[in-house]
Amino acid sequence: xxxxxxxxxxxxxxxxxxxxxxxxxxxxxxxxxxxxxxxxxxxxxxxxxxxxxxxxxxxxxxxxxxxxxxxxxxxxxxxxxxxxxxxxxxxxxxxxxxxxxxxxxxxxxxxx
Amino acid sequence: xxxxxxxxxxxxxxxxxxxxxxxxxxxxxxxxxxxxxxxxxxxxxxxxxxxxxxxxxxxxxxxxxxxxxxxxxxxxxxxxxxxxxxxxxxxxxxxxxxxxxxxxxxxxxxx
Numbered sequence: 001x002x003x004x005x006x007x008x009x010x011x012x013x014x015x016x017x018x019x020x021x022x023x024x025x026x027x028x029x030x031x032x033x034x035x036x037x038x039x040x041x042x043x044x045x046x047x048x049x050x051x052x053x054x055x056x057x058x059x060x061x062x063x064x065x066x067x068x069x070x071x072x073x074x075x076x077x078x079x080x081x082x083x084x085x086x087x088x089x090x091x092x093x094x095x096x097x098x099x100x101x102x103x104x105x106x107x108x109x110x111x112x
Numbered sequence: 113x114x115x116x117x118x119x120x121x122x123x124x125x126x127x128x129x130x131x132x133x134x135x136x137x138x139x140x141x142x143x144x145x146x147x148x149x150x151x152x153x154x155x156x157x158x159x160x161x162x163x164x165x166x167x168x169x170x171x172x173x174x175x176x177x178x179x180x181x182x183x184x185x186x187x188x189x190x191x192x193x194x195x196x197x198x199x200x201x202x203x204x205x206x207x208x209x210x211x212x213x214x215x216x217x218x219x220x221x222x223x
Contacts, residue, residue, distance in 0.1 A: 004155070033211075042118075042201050042213030043156065056210065059113075090155050099144045099205050103155030 004093050004104035012110045013081050021076045021107045023091030031055070032074040033101065034066060035090040043090055049074055050096055078109075086111045114139040116204050118214025126222050131189045133217045135202035138183065142204040145178060145185045150199045150216075159200075160187070189219075197221045 005024045013019050025032050031050045035043035045058035049068035063079040072093070078085055088108050092101040117136045125131045137145075143164040148156035162169045162176045162185065169176050173192075178185040189196055202214040 040216070042116075042203075042215050044213070045211050056207070092155075099146070099211075100158055100161070101146070101156075101211075103148075103157065105153065105155045 004091055004102055006089075006091050006104035006107050008107060009105070010108045010110075012112060014112050015081055015083060017081050017111075018077065018079045019081060019109065021078075021089050021091075021109070023074045023076070023093075023104060025072045025074070025091075025093030026102050029093035029095055029102070030072050031094045031096050032068055032072065033092045033094070034074070034076045035092065035103075036060075036085075037088040037090055037106070039087070046076070081111045083111050085109065114206075114210075114212055116202060116212045116214045118202050118217060120217060121215065122218045122220070124220045124222055125192055127192055127194060129192055131187075131192055131196070131219055133187045133200055133202070133219075135185050135204075135214050136183055137185075137204040137212070139204060139206045139210075139212070140183070141206040142183075144205040145176070146203050146205075147174075147176060147187050148201045148203065148213075150201065156201055192221050194221050194223065 007022045033048040034046040037043045046060050047057040048055045052068045065077045067075045088106040090106045092103045146161035149159045150156045173190045175188040199216045201216050205211045
């Protein structure tokens with residue numbers, strides 16, 4: 001059984017650029033959630049995907065968007081990067097209807 | 113808006129002593145309360161959880177208590193060991209897609 005994997009592990013971008021982060025869910029899991037974790041803070045829910053559709057969204061602007069693919073992997077896209085977007089981005093997979101989340105190690109994004 | 117408050121933000125205990133971390137939630141619709149442990153360079157790992165119809169749950173040295181009336185829940189770690197050093201997060205779920213995390217507690221175990 002493979003765990004949740006995220007790529008890349010680290011990324012440096014400049015303000016105004018666009019970024020795509022990737023996540024492979026744990027084997028057998030069909031739901032993927034994305035979180036933003038600022039330094040010294042708890043994770044903040046961005047959105048969740050199930051059956052390739054957004055299934056809930058936190059308080060994030062539309063420039064944060066996502067995709068889920070038929071194999072349940074997922075992408076997080078952020079447009080028009082701002083300095084405050086610098087954070088650890090975590091992906092978590094789960095089974096639909098089960099609240100237990102299994103997190104990847106995250107992508108550390110730095111916006112300069 | 114809805115939030116989860118977590119205290120203390122840092123906690124240092126002697127190896128072998130107990131550690132207690134407390135959380136308070138505001139959304140009365142919350143019904144699932146997990147606790148996560150996050151080590152440096154890793155994502156959060158679920159260590160124990162409790163549902164709103166249960167008052168207490170224990171797993172070896174770790175226990176969680178829930179007071180629905182007061183909207184409080186707590187993590188108790190007994191006989192602490194060096195490997196317990198990490199950042200711990202509580203969370204409250206009111207739906208599959210509405211999850212709020214606390215701000216974390218950095219636990220240090222002194223040898």
